[in-house]
Amino acid sequence: MTNESQKTPSIPTVRRLPSYLSVLRDAQKQGMATVSSSYIAKKLKLESIQVRKDISSTGLIGQPRIGFSVPELIDVIESFLGYKNAKDAFIAGAGHLGSALMGYSGFKGYGLNIVLAFDVDSQKVGTKVDGIEIFHLDKLEDLVSRLRINIAILTVPDAVAQNVTDVMVKAGVRAIWNFTSVKLSVPDDIIVERVDLVASLATLSSKLKQSILSNE
């Protein structure tokens, strides 16, 4: 049963919700009607109390002794994360990384609908990758503002990242998923979410170093 009491969730909670969704979709495939918080927790190597806390921020109420209804929980997480009406997005930079993201069909089930791409390479302009047409970067401002696309996926070379960003902001983009290693300058009301590979690599190296130190 849904409930109006949705809280503004913390970032860590928001990051975990998609993984719950994936467990729930599996459970549904197996014909399970309900799941307990400890079931989800076990699958993801988390604590059940954490799962319960996270779910509570979506406003869904479970049933003591039973757990949570699988379809209801799927539904509430999907709408909570905005997966119900996938938002249009475009890719700036159709290199290897951009192409990888275009091919990542998984995004459609996760609220993102990539509708077009831009690149400066005249070899690529006019072609399609996984059904997504590539336009020349010169067309970005006009096309994006006319189509009113809010979300940009930035996969251009670092050297041009800021310039391209400036154009995207002019075109009315409201959120940028930044795969470059540039710290972008944008107006305060523009959301930038960076996928920071170097930070991720640093934690891997650091953990490996600790593990080697403690084992030898």
Added chain:
Amino acid sequence: MTNESQKTPSIPTVRRLPSYLSVLRDAQKQGMATVSSSYIAKKLKLESIQVRKDISSTGLIGQPRIGFSVPELIDVIESFLGYKNAKDAFIAGAGHLGSALMGYSGFKGYGLNIVLAFDVDSQKVGTKVDGIEIFHLDKLEDLVSRLRINIAILTVPDAVAQNVTDVMVKAGVRAIWNFTSVKLSVPDDIIVERVDLVASLATLSSKLKQSILSNE
């Protein structure tokens, strides 16, 4: 001046250190001999006290009124993150994403040296991408164990991620940089660092939702 008192740093600290390094390398190019914590903080939109705390966990001592020596700080962060002797790594899965990472020359300056790649596509086997030779996946166990490569970059399709992981573990891999959306099962002593795009996307969507709600 370095100091023996290196603490085990927190994950958030480790994630920020590479960004300090990037600011410092820029500063060095501009000929700056010292920087203050507030200089770094300003560049990265952080608080100076946080920068100072993070630096203190590397053991480097600054000078009141002066700040930190740029070359010393670069040096200490590089060795702290293990960038001094770059570690060998291989890529499992030479698709778009794998190729993008092979081309990402930036990693060499960040402690990672990608030495070979594996794929099942016979069209790709034997070719090179950015100087990195692609071998058939069948050769993985033998080659990786003989060359004693500790770090794997996993960019195979989700469906085979666990199988390939099992082989890599058998081959003696100690750390896996996981770009798939699979929650891998590995022995306790194997480090897995996952780049969770769906979690990152969820925070972007959530922030965008908040921003739209508060503006309208």
Added chain:
DNA sequence: TAGATTGTTAATCGATTAACAATC
């Protein structure tokens, strides 16, 4: 009923931020 699992309230933990004496 008995017992499994929930939601809530409180305790703990760890990271960030503030305050400030030390220092060159």
Added chain:
DNA sequence: TAGATTGTTAATCGATTAACAATC
């Protein structure tokens, strides 16, 4: 010296975890 910036110690903040009454 005066003042900018450090390192340390304490306070705050927020997330996680624990405890437990409520409930079907």
